Amino acid sequence: MPTATAKKPQSRKAKASTPKSTNNFKLTKDNYCDPKLTEQWKPIKDYEGLYEVSSFGRIKSCKRIIMRRNGIKQTFQERILRPLHKDNGYLTVALSKQGKESNRYIHRLVASAFISNPHHYQEVNHIDEDKTNNSVSNLEWCTHTYNNNYGTKKERTAITNLKRGNYQCFGHRMQKINGKPLIAVNEKEVKKFPSTHEAARVLGFCQVQIAYACRNHGEYKGYRWDYV
DSSP states (O other), X not given: OOOOOXXXXXXXXXXXXXXXXXXXXXXXXXXXXXXXXXXXXEEOTTOTTTEEEETTSOEEEOOEEEEOTTSOEEEEOOEEOOOEEOTTSOEEEEEEETTEEEEEEHHHHHHHHHSOOTTOOOEEEETTSOTTOOOGGGEEXXXXXXXXXXXXXXXXXXXXXXXXXXXXXXXXXXXXXOSOOEEEEOSSOEEEESSHHXXXXXXXXXXXXXXXXXXXXXEETTEEEEEO
């Protein structure tokens, strides 16, 4: 009996996926790069030939030869610069040109090099709210209002202010604290307050009299008052 020959599976050609434009990033054949495939480098404006920024948020100094004052040539090899972590959470890098050093925010360098800004927005937003993730796919140009109201910005700002003692929470509202912290002492207890205003509100006393007693380490309404 003739044996049936197995049919070879027909190969299907994969359709080439067309990159989509996101985050105001105008994709062209000259500036498109898939972050999963390759890292693209571009010169930093005003530092051409000295430094370059990548689509991954890295900064490198270019290989160059300089002439020393003694007439000897010195070669500087290409190297990746180590970013500096600022107190505000952003990453910066120190760039040097003609003996002058300048600290620049890395996310702004990436956005300026890779993301078009037709509306001339002044601020750059981190889409995932991670200030250290400076990949081009995580950045977008935006307005100051958009940046301030984006994501969990208000909640994170409120928590920071509470930790720093700049605000105090009263139920569902937050009140800014102005003035010096103080204490009120009597024979039974020691009370602490963030300000004379808050002490007057809680105890029902006169704020002016409380402030006067604190300045003079005096007594008022059965308490001895003093600033901390």
